[in-house]
Amino acid sequence: MYVYPIYRPPSEATSLILQLTLGCSYNQCLFCSSFKNKPFHTRPYETIVQHIEQAQHFYPNPQRIFLADANVLCLQTADLLKYLALIKETFPHVERISSYGGPLDILRKSEDELRQIRAAGLDMLYMGVESGSAEVLKFVHKGVTPEEMIAAGQKVKRMGFTFSCMIISGLGGQEMWESHALGSARVISAINPDYFGLLTLIIDDVSPLRPFLADGSLNLLGPEEVMRELHTMVRHCQLDRCVFRANHASNYYSFKGVLNRDKDALLAEISAAIEHGVYRPESGRLQ
Ligand SMILES: C[S@@+](CC[C@H](N)C(=O)[O-])C[C@H]1O[C@@H](n2cnc3c(N)ncnc32)[C@H](O)[C@@H]1O
Numbered sequence: 103m104y105v106y107p108i109y110r111p112p113s114e115a116t117s118l119i120l121q122l123t124l125g126c127s128y129n130q131c132l133f134c135s136s137f138k139n140k141p142f143h144t145r146p147y148e149t150i151v152q153h154i155e156q157a158q159h160f161y162p163n164p165q166r167i168f169l170a171d172a173n174v175l176c177l178q179t180a181d182l183l184k185y186l187a188l189i190k191e192t193f194p195h196v197e198r199i200s201s202y203g204g205p206l207d208i209l210r211k212s213e214d215e216l217r218q219i220r221a222a223g224l225d226m227l228y229m230g231v232e233s234g235s236a237e238v239l240k241f242v243h244k245g246v247t248p249e250e251m252i253a254a255g256q257k258v259k260r261m262g263f264t265f266s267c268m269i270i271s272g273l274g275g276q277e278m279w280e281s282h283a284l285g286s287a288r289v290i291s292a293i294n295p296d297y298f299g300l301l302t303l304i305i306d307d308v309s310p311l312r313p314f315l316a317d318g319s320l321n322l323l324g325p326e327e328v329m330r331e332l333h334t335m336v337r338h339c340q341l342d343r344c345v346f347r348a349n350h351a352s353n354y355y356s357f358k359g360v361l362n363r364d365k366d367a368l369l370a371e372i373s374a375a376i377e378h379g380v381y382r383p384e385s386g387r388l389q
């Protein structure tokens with residue numbers, strides 16, 4: 103009943119995954135090869151009912167459920183509400199239901215629709231901010247400006263979702279690193295999500311960014327440059343009780359803390375990482 107590949111945030115490692123949609127209905131971000139070989143489909147109602155029944159047979163009592171694939175918020179609100187009702191009925195003791203929520207889908211839904219979705223049991227959203235720099239967002243075809251990203255993020259928070267935002271270290275390369283660091287700090291601060299997750303740019307062999315590397319218009323940051331970019335980003339963040347995690351397999355170094363509370367400690371850790379130059383050995387970002 104699962105159609106691979108499947109992606110989920112690191113914090114959903116123990117969650118039951120229910121696949122309501124396949125692939126990504128947008129699929130244009132240049133850094134993201136996740137679904138480039140998996141055409142987008144919504145699944146028929148009967149297939150979803152069967153999928154939920156089968157999942158319940160193997161995992162009768164999950165604590166957490168993650169709704170895949172890339173953007174279940176692209177579903178019609180009436181359909182999503184129907185699926186959430188079925189999931190809550192099938193798994194009455196589930197403590198948290200979450201999914202990715204891209205900025206375009208969030209902006210497309212009215213506040214009333216998001217409020218209904220939240221009330222129906224979708225507790226948490228993960229939004230790929232990726233960068234807060236206007237030039238980087240445009241370069242990677244994320245489809246929104248920094249102001250639209252902020253509007254999407256603030257809307258999610260107003261509607262009462264637990265909210266996590268992702269930024270990709272190194273996404274602007276050497277050309278745009280400073281704008282990436284400062285813009286990302288500004289956008290994340292304006293949203294003030296509950297969680298701020300950091301990944302590091304991975305370029306695999308089907309990445310749409312490959313041609314930019316080949317023609318020299320994008321030059322990747324090395325580990326020390328990634329750390330310096332992160333230092334600038336964290337220094338400029340103004341956050342209130344935001345859990346910061348850089349624990350994805352792509353990261354050169356693992357950091358965690360609560361911002362702004364632990365800002366000085368985090369900055370000191372990043373400086374120490376630069377000084378000692380010891381980075382995760384498995385961190386081959388260019389595959
Ligand atoms: C599977 S995607 C789903 C995101 C969701 N569709 C959105 O737009 O918010 C999850 C996240 O993986 C990260 N990601 C995707 N490709 C990446 C890459 N090549 N390097 C690093 N992180 C990447 C991005 O932060 C992205 O938001």
Ligand code: SF4
Nearest residue numbers: 126129130131134172
């Ligand atoms: S980052 Fe999200 S919206 Fe962009 S292509 Fe990947 S899955 Fe789709």
